[in-house]
Amino acid sequence: MKTLKVPYLPQLDQLEMSSVGCVMESKAQRDYVDTINWKEYPYKPIVAFDTAWSDTCFYIRYFVKGLSLKAIFDKDDTNVHLDSCVEFFMQRVGDKDYMNFEFNCIGTCDAARRPSRDTKTSLSPEEYASIKRYTSLEEVAFEEKKGVYEWELLVAIPLKVMGLDARNMPEKIKGNFYKCADDTEYPHFVSWNPIDLPAPNFHCPQFFGEIYFMK
Secondary structure (H helix, E strand, O other), rough: OOOOEOEHHHHHHEEEEHHHHHHHHHHHHEOOOEEEEEOOOOOOEEEEEEEEEOEEEEEEEEEEEOOOEEEEEOOOOOOOOOOEEEEEEEEEOOOOOOOEEEOOOOEEEEEEEEOOOOEEEEHHHHHHHHHHEEEEOOOOOEEEEEEEEEEEEEEEEEEEOOOOHHHHHHOEEEEEEEOOOOOOOOOOOOEOOOOOOOOOOOHHHHHHHHEEEEO
């Protein structure tokens, strides 16, 4: 099981999202989404991510370089996993339910609270609106483009939405980070922490890694 130590950077809350990345570049924790779990889907784009937390949010900055680019969904609560997509799943220690936060390359989000892959309670419109996003791409939907592309996506997920309280943070949560693009020329299902299942499935808390909040 992999572990991630996420630094506390309260200064991020005072910055515009366009400036947050500069601070995270030097002070956040970097890791990689680089585990191929299913031989039927061997394609692996280059994916790095930075993480940090503040008094209000959990920050993730994704860096992606790979073949093909697609973003047909521009409304939240839609099937962004079919596009060029990065994801973060989390679970509080001791909970049975977990949460999924999925973002396509232009920042459209699909997120929910779940007891299982097939059952969910989507975020409210207010919760969706509270998740800040900043993409290196224009925030306009487009059909799949062929070729090699690089893009970045920075998201700030409120701790409150994650069921966490900055005044009483747990030592750790469980979670995983993913890269996928189900309905593209190069479908792939890559993870940070390995998944030992026979077919692609990111909805598997038993294979989440440990994410520690440092201060």
